[in-house]
Amino acid sequence: MKRATHISELREIIALEKKRGRVIALVPTMGYLHRGHLSLVERAKKTGAFVVLSIFVNPLQFGPNEDYASYPRDLERDANLVEVAGVDVLFHPSSEEMYPRPMVTYVEVGQLDSVLCGAKRPGHFRGVATIVSKLFHIVQPDLAFFGQKDYQQYLVIRRMVSDLNLPIEICSVSIAREEDGLALSSRNVFLTLEQRLEAKILSQSLNEAEACLQAGERSARKIENQLREKISRHCQGIIDYVEVRDAGDLSEVTTIERPVLIALAVKFGSTRLIDNKVVEVDRHV
Ligand SMILES: Nc1ncnc2c1ncn2[C@@H]1O[C@H](COP(=O)(O)OP(=O)(O)OP(=O)(O)O)[C@@H](O)[C@H]1O
Ligand SMILES: CC(C)(CO)[C@@H](O)C(=O)[O-]
Ligand code: BAL
Structure with a gap:
């Protein structure tokens, strides 16, 4: 090399x-x-x-x-x-x-x-x-x-x-993840053991949001609220944002009818982590 x-x-x-x-x-x-x-x-x-x-x-x-x-x-x-x-x-x-x-x-x-x-x-x-x-x-x-x-x-x-x-x-x-789902990031090295254990909630909550969408939920605000609630309940991280947006141009979405990006940023102390999931929806559900 x-x-x-x-x-x-x-x-x-x-x-x-x-x-x-x-x-x-x-x-x-x-x-x-x-x-x-x-x-x-x-x-x-x-x-x-x-x-x-x-x-x-x-x-x-x-x-x-x-x-x-x-x-x-x-x-x-x-x-x-x-x-x-x-x-x-x-x-x-x-x-x-x-x-x-x-x-x-x-x-x-x-x-x-x-x-x-x-x-x-x-x-x-x-x-x-x-x-x-x-x-x-x-x-x-x-x-x-x-x-x-x-x-x-x-x-x-x-x-x-x-x-x-x-x-x-x-x-x-595509996103490479740890075994418990945490997205690999250079900044993960700054997490304390407790923060590292809690941080798995980010990918878990994204998976749950995807499951909700697949089950027929179409309200972007409901998905966001569920995510916020789950993250706040299970970790001490401070939510910077949790948003559902159009996966093509990041425009606002109210009713989910096209592929969406579910994106979040959460601060664990001074360490800010991001994660996301792109979800395609079945228009006929
Ligand atoms: N877990 C991951 N899976 C796939 N690609 C990744 C992952 N982490 C980083 N990358 C990609 O690697 C490239 C370089 O990213 P970068 O060096 O900022 O690493 P990073 O781990 O994302 O750092 P940080 O999360 O601290 O910003 C970017 O294109 C980024 O999207
Ligand atoms: C693309 C990049 C190398 C530009 O500095 C950086 O933003 C990153 O590592 O993702
Ligand atoms: N991977 C994005 C680099 C940054 O956080 O500045």
């Missing part, structure tokens, strides 16, 4: 592979890798592409009171993991390399930024879209892989690629 910290080095490596006719796949991450990240690599490898994995904790997507400074980092452990997983090149630039001077140019994401995590983390998706756009320009991949755990992020990137006519196929990968 090759490693690059400078944009120019990475560009040289990729130019050579493109000359050889290789398809290029990009897996953007913030590091502290787990099985969820490795499932993105696995999917990328399966395409036969030359796989570039980036690790960069992007300051632009963190709010002033968020966890940029304390975000978990362990580059050497990550490098070993991705080498074993078969990544072809690991790109881990410094902040100075990615942002040599204060930015004046950003990618704005409009409507999609105004709900769910976008509403709770002002400027977050502008930061995500801007860094992902920079990575896309640096790597010029044919394919890029994103996890459904960050479903809103996946929609934002898909829309950015469409709006800006970028010739990149955006591939989404």
